[in-house]
Amino acid sequence: MWHSLGISPLEALWVVLSALGIYLAFFLLVRGFGQRALASWSTMDKAIVIALGAVLGRVVLGYTPTLTAGIIGLATMFGMLRLEAYLRRTKRGSYLSSRPILLMAGDQILARGLRQARIQEDELYFKLRQAGIRNFSEVALVILEPTGDVSVLRRGLPIDRVLLRRVRDRAKIPAELLQPE
Numbered sequence: 080m081w082h083s084l085g086i087s088p089l090e091a092l093w094v095v096l097s098a099l100g101i102y103l104a105f106f107l108l109v110r111g112f113g114q115r116a117l118a119s120w121s122t123m124d125k126a127i128v129i130a131l132g133a134v135l136g137r138v139v140l141g142y143t144p145t146l147t148a149g150i151i152g153l154a155t156m157f158g159m160l161r162l163e164a165y166l167r168r169t170k171r172g173s174y175l176s177s178r179p180i181l182l183m184a185g186d187q188i189l190a191r192g193l194r195q196a197r198i199q200e201d202e203l204y205f206k207l208r209q210a211g212i213r214n215f216s217e218v219a220l221v222i223l224e225p226t227g228d229v230s231v232l233r234r235g236l237p238i239d240r241v242l243l244r245r246v247r248d249r250a251k252i253p254a255e256l257l258q259p260e
Contacts, residue, residue: 086148094148098155106163179246182229183221185253192248196223207231219256222246 086094136152182192182203193203203221210231212218220232220243232238237258243249 086151090148091151094151095155098152099159102156102159177225179225180223181220181246181248181251182223183218184248184251185220185234185256186215186218187251189248189251192223195247198223203229220252 180192180196181189182196182198183189188200188203193200206221206229207218210233212231212233217233218231219234219238220230222230222232224230234256238252238256239258240260243252243257
């Protein structure tokens with residue numbers, strides 16, 4: 080049977096182990112480089128991701144990929160995604176997701192937040208312009224989300240404190256920007 084599938088049991092095991100190894104390496108690299116690694120990509124970044132995908136595919140499937148090896152590799156990767164999603168719902172799984180990082184509180188740029196997020200001030204200005212901000216006085220908060228997106232909240236209505244759960248350095252947010260407790 081295995082011969083007709085084009086893969087031996089040992090080769091199938093190697094596909095599973097390779098997929099697990101690549102998944103773990105990718106997870107650690109994204110965690111190491113921070114949410115910034117997932118933020119908006121330039122054309123060159125997209126080209127690199129496509130090339131990396133091809134390389135990762137070859138690593139997972141080995142030198143002689145077969146349809147069966149591809150299915151086993153995909154199933155393993157999807158299994159890891161499912162396991163990660165399950166773990167995120169548990170208390171112990173909170174270490175799997177990054178916390179949002181406060182980049183601006185009111186009109187103040189938080190240098191510590193920029194360093195943690197590995198974002199340059201010019202990149203922050205770009206995100207502010209994209210959000211239609213014309214003056215720092217319009218800004219209530221700027222937050223780098225765990226997804227790598229940057230949220231720009233404008234001044235106006237007070238911000239519900241529940242929305243700021245898990246945000247690093249939320250104590251630096253001026254009280255006048257928040258709903259009363």
